[in-house]
Amino acid sequence: MSGVAGQLFAGLSLGSILLLAALGLSLTFGQMGVINMAHGEFVMAGAFTAYVVQQVISDAGVSLLLSIPLGFVVGGLLGVLLEATLIRRMYHRPMDTLLVTFGVSLILQQVARDVFGAPSVAVAAPAWLSGSLRLGTVELPVGRLFILGLAAVCVAALAVCMRYTVLGRRLRATVQNRDLAETLGISTRRSDRTTFFIGSGLAGVAGVALTLVGSTSPTLGTGYIVDAFLVVVAGGIGQIKGTVLAAFGLGLLQATLEYSTTASIAKVLVFIAVVAFLQVRPNGIYAVRSRSLA
């Protein structure tokens, strides 16, 4: 029984990491249709923010709590910079955006390599995250629980922001009908930029969280970007709940398959499962119905 519960927790934990990495993408890719390959490097920037903050403030707990908002701002600012300089010109060419942002991601990686060095660095986790909670016969590492909680907070904050605030209403209006939103006096330029700020900021938060489960290196983001895109695709474009379901679904699947096979075969099987799933639901879990032929 403890095996199953342990599997379940491993899956949920992996799912929460995937979710953090994919949540920002569900905004920039899902809502705006921008394929931002540099998203992984925003994650990496968040992780290095945590590293830098810890160099300044040696207390691990304070630095972690401070890193989360700072990582959000760093990721967000990078995103806005990218949007304002390049992506703004290319909204009508989504495929080309992919290649351009890949170029950006190459450059950001090299910048990180030149600044921090190619070997990975470690960010110390605070003492209160190092133990584990005992629940019946299952050991739950507190660090993993913290990430799970952080993911839940991010999803809740994003959902509330999109649904109940003026800002969220403007962002949704812009996505749903750009021209009509404009005639109602909404600055769609500003909406785009804000959406990109939030989406990229969430990547930064994900980066801070990732320092708790592994070391930080300039190539940190490349390991997550493919999975994060898969989550958004499987979840369905433009729906936060789809992304949440897909992240935990893929996390659980990966953890279960890893248990019975090896990590690499599990990865391949997860991919095949996504392709098979898209056979049944080509637009992901939650598809926005439309009659458009585009």
Place this chain on the structure above:
Amino acid sequence: MNILTERPNAGASRWAGAIPASVFVVLALALLVGAPQVLSSFRLSLLARFCCYAMVALGIGLAWGRGGMLTLGQGLFFGLGAYLMAMHLKLADAGQGQVPDFMLLYGDGKVPGWWEPFRSPILTLVAIPLVPGLVALILGLAVFKRRVKGAYFTILSQALAAAFAIFLVGQQTTTGGTNGLNGFRSFFGYALNDPVNKATLYYIAAATLLVMIAGMWFLYRSRYNELLIAVRDGEERVRFLGYDPANVKVFAYVVAAVLAGIGGALFVPIAGIISPADVGVLPSIGFLIGVAIGGRHTLLGPVLGTIGVAAAQNTLSESFPSFWTYFQGALFIVVVAFLPGGLAQLTGTLRRRRPASTASAAAHNPTPARESTG
């Protein structure tokens, strides 16, 4: 008259269809006669490697430039062809009934069952185009029949390359893991360290590339080409006209995969190694940059662009490795954002100013074709 018998939306398609044969002849002479005269055997072997990349690029030009399918996973097909060839070379080196060296080192000293067929050279040569083609066929049918397209397809193809590389890394005992397969001694009975055989390998690669270009030239002049472009520009319209766009796309995807597989197979004896680092996400995207720079809509653009970029990378990354990464990133940004037609766009802009009927005749005439108004 329907949309398919007219040349739709000339621009891109016209100047590619009118690629003058003379450029091809110049390229053929340069590759087969010029390069072996001028280059040292080391440089010649590098050029042979670039020719293999160019085969992949040629296929990407068809799938992406013509078909609008941005495939980020050509590393998979390149890798399939390469690993098939590498398996055969390993088995041939080991000798009849013997076990390749790395398996003795890491594994249980037995050859796995799925390796055995590739002892046969003929079967290997058949499998090299067949396996990537079949994989692409199955994937293509699964994806395109369900009308998964655009960004979804791109992300799936990328995930595929990533999964393949991860799979290879995990199979230390049967695929060599991170090290990949290397240390080949002979190629179908010919010693690989013999300089004459090395030069022969170059000729094989260059000739294969030229044959592929010629084949693609015929494909680009066929009605299929018009159909593919029509699918790219208005998939639903083509569907309403009674065609199945999925079949059109699958064909292009399969051709691209076969070209990549053959390129990969030739890459192995030339480079002497194939490892997961050659087939994953990064090399798969790397294949695109040459295509983008050369001009994705054109026949020769992807080939020339890829050889050019690979040569530049080789020269620059030797002396300034960090600078090369910045340069490569900047290339992606500048070319794709500001010059989406690649360098061919520059010549194309000049050519499009002239009436279509004289475009091909005037194409290699550097002076403005003022006489062509009639």
